[in-house]
Amino acid sequence: EAGVTQSPTHLIKTRGQQATLRCSPISGHTSVYWYQQALGLGLQFLLWYDEGEERNRGNFPPRFSGRQFPNYSSELNVNALELEDSALYLCASNLWASDTQYFGPGTRLTVL
């Protein structure tokens, strides 16, 4: 069974640009979660999507947004990139909110 996949693996952008990160959940999983892992800050919850709806949001500014498609894949968009947005962005999926979350390999975003 294929795990959670994310693309691209690496992404380099400059300040002020927009970044789009993609995630495909494990087959059959309907919930997708996004986390940011910045150096020295640990994993911080960003967003939770289930059945196409945003269910919960972490303490991040509105320029972090996303969506979930009918096939349950998801996109994370970061607008007006800032240097401190440089981090590993991780996507996770599960069947329902209380189920174990399974993580993808992440997208390394570097903002220059």
Add this chain to the structure above:
Amino acid sequence: TQLLEQSPQFLSIQEGENLTVYCNSSSVFSSLQWYRQEPGEGPVLLVTVVTGGEVKKLKRLTFQFGDARKDSSLHITAAQPGDTGLYLCAGDNQGGKLIFGQGTELSVKP
């Protein structure tokens, strides 16, 4: 705000030694997970503990969930260089998001 305090943050030991990593909170969690993460990769689930007082073993790793479901520990017996990595505890607050500890960077030297 729910927080998970994980300690120690860094641990460097010799092969064969035992170690314990702690994860503490003032909040109750419905479940707690332990993950291991290699550099540049996503966290890989090691175990989920759900019941207060629960003990789970995974080869040389022993996980315990506190009776009040506020804390947990990971004990590794006879550590090996292959155990090197970042160990993360994460609490499930049933709001969909996981609350992560800061992580413990373990280095096991041969």
